[in-house]
Amino acid sequence: MLALTILGNNSAIPAFDRNPTAQVLQTQEESFLIDCGEGTQMQLSKYKIKRSKINHIFISHLHGDHYFGLIGILTSMSLLNRTQDLHLHAPPELEQLITLQLNFAATHLCFNLHFHPLQKEGLIVDGNKMTVECFKVKHRIDCWGFLFREKKKPRKLDAERAKIYEIPAAFYDNLQMGEDYVTKKGTIVPNEEVTTAASKGKSYAYCADTIFDESLAEKVKGVDLLYHETTYLKDLHERAAARFHSTTVQAGTIAKKGEVNRLLIGHFSSKYEILDEFLQETKEVFENTELAIQGSCYII
Amino acid sequence: MLALTILGNNSAIPAFDRNPTAQVLQTQEESFLIDCGEGTQMQLSKYKIKRSKINHIFISHLHGDHYFGLIGILTSMSLLNRTQDLHLHAPPELEQLITLQLNFAATHLCFNLHFHPLQKEGLIVDGNKMTVECFKVKHRIDCWGFLFREKKKPRKLDAERAKIYEIPAAFYDNLQMGEDYVTKKGTIVPNEEVTTAASKGKSYAYCADTIFDESLAEKVKGVDLLYHETTYLKDLHERAAARFHSTTVQAGTIAKKGEVNRLLIGHFSSKYEILDEFLQETKEVFENTELAIQGSCYII
Numbered sequence: 088m089l090a091l092t093i094l095g096n097n098s099a100i101p102a103f104d105r106n107p108t109a110q111v112l113q114t115q116e117e118s119f120l121i122d123c124g125e126g127t128q129m130q131l132s133k134y135k136i137k138r139s140k141i142n143h144i145f146i147s148h149l150h151g152d153h154y155f156g157l158i159g160i161l162t163s164m165s166l167l168n169r170t171q172d173l174h175l176h177a178p179p180e181l182e183q184l185i186t187l188q189l190n191f192a193a194t195h196l197c198f199n200l201h202f203h204p205l206q207k208e209g210l211i212v213d214g215n216k217m218t219v220e221c222f223k224v225k226h227r228i229d230c231w232g233f234l235f236r237e238k239k240k241p242r243k244l245d246a247e248r249a250k251i252y253e254i255p256a257a258f259y260d261n262l263q264m265g266e267d268y269v270t271k272k273g274t275i276v277p278n279e280e281v282t283t284a285a286s287k288g289k290s291y292a293y294c295a296d297t298i299f300d301e302s303l304a305e306k307v308k309g310v311d312l313l314y315h316e317t318t319y320l321k322d323l324h325e326r327a328a329a330r331f332h333s334t335t336v337q338a339g340t341i342a343k344k345g346e347v348n349r350l351l352i353g354h355f356s357s358k359y360e361i362l363d364e365f366l367q368e369t370k371e372v373f374e375n376t377e378l379a380i381q382g383s384c385y386i387i
Numbered sequence: 388m389l390a391l392t393i394l395g396n397n398s399a400i401p402a403f404d405r406n407p408t409a410q411v412l413q414t415q416e417e418s419f420l421i422d423c424g425e426g427t428q429m430q431l432s433k434y435k436i437k438r439s440k441i442n443h444i445f446i447s448h449l450h451g452d453h454y455f456g457l458i459g460i461l462t463s464m465s466l467l468n469r470t471q472d473l474h475l476h477a478p479p480e481l482e483q484l485i486t487l488q489l490n491f492a493a494t495h496l497c498f499n500l501h502f503h504p505l506q507k508e509g510l511i512v513d514g515n516k517m518t519v520e521c522f523k524v525k526h527r528i529d530c531w532g533f534l535f536r537e538k539k540k541p542r543k544l545d546a547e548r549a550k551i552y553e554i555p556a557a558f559y560d561n562l563q564m565g566e567d568y569v570t571k572k573g574t575i576v577p578n579e580e581v582t583t584a585a586s587k588g589k590s591y592a593y594c595a596d597t598i599f600d601e602s603l604a605e606k607v608k609g610v611d612l613l614y615h616e617t618t619y620l621k622d623l624h625e626r627a628a629a630r631f632h633s634t635t636v637q638a639g640t641i642a643k644k645g646e647v648n649r650l651l652i653g654h655f656s657s658k659y660e661i662l663d664e665f666l667q668e669t670k671e672v673f674e675n676t677e678l679a680i681q682g683s684c685y686i687i
Contacts, residue, residue: 100463101429125459126426129401149491155459159425162451163400180491184484191449191480193528228493 089114089237089289089387091312093353094130096379098318098332099152101125102357105381107152110314111136112235112291114216120144120160121233121293127156128163134382138164139171143212143219146177147295148230154181158188165196172199176211176221178229179204205231214238222306224297227331232295232306237288242278249281289387292347296354298328299337304344312387313347314379316354321368335365339372353379389414389537389589389687391612393653394430396679398618398632399452401425402657405681407452410614411436412535412591414516420444420460421533421593427456428463434682438464439471443512443519446477447595448530454481458488465496472499476511476521478529479504505531514538522606524597527631532595534607537588542578549581589687592647596654598628599637604644612687613647614679616654621668635665639672653679 090113095106107124111131118140120127131138138160146154154177164173175181182202189195203211205221212219220234241263249259254268254276262268268276292307294315307313318332327334335352342350350373355362362378369376377385390413395406407424411431418440420427431438438460446454454477464473475481482502489495503511505521512519520534541563549559554568554576562568568576592607594615607613618632627634635652642650650673655662662678669676677685 100466101432106429125456126429129406129426132401149488150494151459151462151488151492155455156425159451159455166400178491180487184487184491187480187484187487188449188451191478191484191528192451194450228491 089235089291091291091314091351091385091387092134092136093379093381093383093385094127094134094136095124096353096355096381097152098316098354098356099150100357103360105355105357106130107155108295108354109156110293110379111141113140114237116140116216117142117214119217119219119235122147122153122295123155123157123160124152125155125159128160130381131160138167139169141173142171143174143176145219145221145231145233145293146175146181147224147232147293148226148228149178149180150226150228150296153295157181158185161185161196161200162189162192162194165194165198169198172201174201174203174212176203176205176219178231179206205229224294224303225300225331226296226298230296232297232303233293234307234310235291235293237290239288240285242282242285244282252276252281254281291387294341296331297333298331299324299333299340301341301344304341307341307345307347309346309348311348312351312385313342313345313349314351314353315341317352317365317369318354318356320359320364335368336372339369339376342373342376348375350376351379351385352376389535389591391591391614391651391685391687392434392436393679393681393683393685394427394434394436395424396653396655396681397452398616398654398656399450400657403660405655405657406430407455408595408654409456410593410679411441413440414537416440416516417442417514419517419519419535422447422453422595423455423457423460424452425455425459428460430681431460438467439469441473442471443474443476445519445521445531445533445593446475446481447524447532447593448526448528449478449480450526450528450596453595457481458485461485461496461500462489462492462494465494465498469498472501474501474503474512476503476505476519478531479506505529524594524603525600525631526596526598530596532597532603532606533593534610535591535593537590539588540585542582542585544582552576552581554581591687594641596631597633598631599624599633599640601641601644604641607641607645607647609646609648611648612651612685613642613645613649614651614653615641617652617665617669618654618656620659620664635668636672639669639676642673642676648675650676651679651685652676 094109097105109127315338394409397405409427615638
């Protein structure tokens, strides 16, 4: 299971108590912070999300509404005497900024910050239970999407049946990984005889600021939850294109073509106080859509 | 009259819904933003303070809790199509950071930002109705205090008496500036005969992060309102000194020696949830003390 909490759902200018973009994806073991607009550290406190469980931070691009809150979190973590390592996955230029800001303050972080520049598409985190891949999205400046997947879970062992086949306990781990058992006499016990498939690992794709780009559908194919930006309603598709953003209908189209299970939309322009129309318009294209609401937690 | 609104009253780590340091000093005509911790632009919205009236921003020093919110305000002002010039008075290094952040975002501000590096003590703003001076305070890194003064107001003219003395109307401005009138026959009409003193211009001194430094008393001598940091209660004076901060008693002492009218204390450590003791301890040294409370407006 994964749980996604929205810390900010607005585009560039904070408005109507909507903060700039930030999200946290939580597993049982750890939390992944995705983008980090100004005020994210206050939002983490507000929604009682433990900073100590965040080991990876992902920054999609260097527009301020996606990263101006990062340096505040880093320095606060240090003031709170964090000890465990932190991994930051971000456009390469960000490293210089962080270094300057720490130098000007005559400060150094009391924990190890590992900076991983985003440079090519592919696997960027290979954890015990999760993988994270990055992929390019099309925006006015370099911008990245992220794809989070729970690792394939071990198959469920039917211990009673394994005993009937006299399979030694030392081989149980292999069974759970899907291997067949071969007896001393050379007889094959097919894996399916003694195990059942575990539930599929869940997946979440984050498409931050992006123009409508049909090739994204392939990149997020079949995910359980897709977050896709909808800065504007459908009537403003020209403005959306000019600013490298997307509309409701466009996000719905990506979800439909990508055959995803659910769609979450956000990054709303400060033009809009009421968001109902975003949901209506997107649902016309892709029914299983929800609004990204600040403070709400979406279970995947 | 001046009106000071507290946008953030906490020290380094935001806590208990207390934001990092930011204040806005308002006159009838314009607003001066003093320090700018993370989240300041949201605080401006929350307390309905118009960004468009801010023409000068002052940054005391480059610890993040005093400036991480600046770049967000600048970019939002630009997104909102600000046209009038903005003057930024800050430690010189900040200019490089702002330039980098704008470059990385491939953005330029749509208004003129005039960067005025703080380098020596003295007058930094000489406006129509206000002057601002900066002075050094002692902190772990270069840090500046600011002294805001309403300009001396013109004297009030008693037009009836001026007519009796047959003073031509063309000389009334000179009378209001305090000049005596000399008749054609050479008789002197003393200014006090035809004018009365206007109310004294108000003054506000801001002493941001500073260790206890008695020489400050001279710099803020006789101001109507002094803001002095009190990061810690009096029992932690050793920690305060080690970190170049001040205690309640120390702030009270500066106010007393400086013979100021009122004292406002803030920049409370996140150690403290309840602030009552700050007020009690400071009042024992300087009775006319108030706590800087977020959202409160102090009339000077």
